[in-house]
Amino acid sequence: MALKTDTMILNMGPQHPSTHGVLRLELEIEGELIRNVTPHIGYLHRCFEKHAEAMTYPQIVPYTDRMDYLASMGNNFGYAIAVEKLLGIKVPERVEYIRVIMAELQRIASHLVALGTNGLDIGAFTPFLYLFRDREKILSLFEMTCGARLLYNYIWVGGLSHDIHPDFPRLTKEFINYFRPTITELNNLLTFNKIFIERTANIGILPVDTAINYGVSGPSLRGSGIAFDLRRDDPYSIYDRFDFDIAVGKGIAGTVGDCWDRYYVRVLEMEQSLRIIEQAIDRIPEGDVQSAIPKRIKPPKGTAYARVENPRGELGYFIISNGGVTPFRVKVRGPSFVNLEVLGELCKGHLVADVIAILGSIDIVLGEVDR
């Protein structure tokens, strides 16, 4: 007699500790083996793109903060570049340098959350809090600059909302000196931990062609071994003036493109961000950060597309202007949304416990997936 067997549908989320927000995963499992994963999104949809059509250009900036709320500076940055392209204005040097420093600090802060939560999902609670302790210091720098700790509304079209505090360069250098050794500490505590490697190496391998077919970008793409980074391959702002390396996954612990590689690329990227900040912080020229802000933003008819390398990948803004004070259409290409699509491909044949390790390693922010 044949035993009657059936697969079980397990709903993971929207209220689940490890789905990093309100993501619902429909897992089709056989015992603990994953047969299929269907992500269901939309629980955090806030109509950003529709709202943007009714807002004037400067009013949209705070809305961009709320997409990838762990990387608000990067969101502001991309939007500002897109509108500046429409207007055809050039911002002062001082603004460019401060923008780059802020974006790189934001990248470190965002990666700290990504690494911490990835470890947390696998059961390592303590590194998570160590990383949050370090992130706190970056948030304090931001707070000193613009008064906000999470949603900054700092990078405006044509300038910045505030100039940096006179102490900012000194404190940033102090932070760099403090933070370098803590990366080693993290590596000792979590990255090269035997159990952590066992849990992440050879899990959720993302082959190069799959990654490209799905349009994966950011650390998840570089984890598969492709050195593609917009800061170098399509330089925006003043990134072409800095010397930095692009971290790629080399499969040190397992196969190229596994969870561990995606994790380790982020660790290496923090190091490179520190390098960029070090180079930029001493070269900030004098000047006014608000001189280039137009009195009334009314771009001519036309379209503009700007893309930036956000901590999670390629963030693109496509703006259509019909000559009015509000944009006709703002389309966002969110890296989290695109990267999430590959989840089903990665999870097949793994165990339930691996799903959260994989989800943590592609590092999504639901605020951006749903917008």
Added chain:
Amino acid sequence: MYQFLYNLTGNVIIAGTITAAVPLTVLLLYALFAIWLERKVSAHMQDRLGPMRTGWHGWLQTIADMIKMIQKEDITASDVDKKLFNIAPVLVFTGSFAAFAAIPFSSRLLGSEVEVGIFYILAISSLVVAGILMAGWSSNNKYSLLGAMRSVAQIISYEIPTALVVLSMVMLSGTLSLDKISQMQTAYFWNWNILGGPAFTWTKLLLFPFMIVGFIIIYISTLAEVNRTPFDIPEAESELVAGYFTEYAGMKWGIFMLAEYANMLAVSAVVATLFFGGYQSPFGYLGNTLGLAWLVPFEQGFWFLAKGIIFVFVQMWLRWTLPRLRVDQLMTVCWKYLIPYALVNLIIIGIITLL
């Protein structure tokens, strides 16, 4: 203790109840302390302070939590199997608590002087498995069921290396009674089994390395038996929400927690008794020096709890340092590494004992 009370009162029930009440009281007080300790240990390891507001360094926090928990509504979901759902926490706690009957807290405080003490402990603590499976099944929740299945597989697997190491200790001591094993390791710490046992012969040197191996194996497998990190897979909160007790609320949930902490002490006590002299002091007794014979059992109680809590502390330390393994890796550790090593260790210790 039981005999003394029986002679005093002449009543089986009264004597039995009082004998059982003492470990229960100790256990409840210990649980309050251990939960507070866990919070403080984790906090200080993570660059935090932990509870600070309720009492000195938050020592009243657990009591406040317990009062809150008792007041909470006892929620039972509509689709659960009510009978099993209600029995499960009680059964789990009974399993952990009953183990204390055969554990000697001091030379005068031993619930029941069963000759097969360690065997009884291994048997009765398996009752926990039934309780966990009941909880997982009756909750009618997929996460609970997965958690229970993992838990049962894990506990049953890890009982084998535990039993093998226990067996080697039994061969060495020649008795199954934990009280007698403790008595053998009397006087000073170099008589402890971890250092080769009480006999001062050349076998002591020979035994020493294998005792260390045995200790490491039994410590790892008891960690897995009480579901602590890196083996806390059944209740992996990031995967299965809370594992088999996802659906429980209020005091029933509290009983599960209590059972977990009781279990931690139980396995630590067994390890301490087998390898670290149980209630024996490492360097003689103050009571004997001062000529106060009544002081000795209290000192023994102190040493026993101190050793137990040191092992509990190590369990907490590991929990807040390591990530957790995956189900299949957990089984690999058990079947491919611990069991063969424990078996070889058992044979070698057997040969040395025969010499």
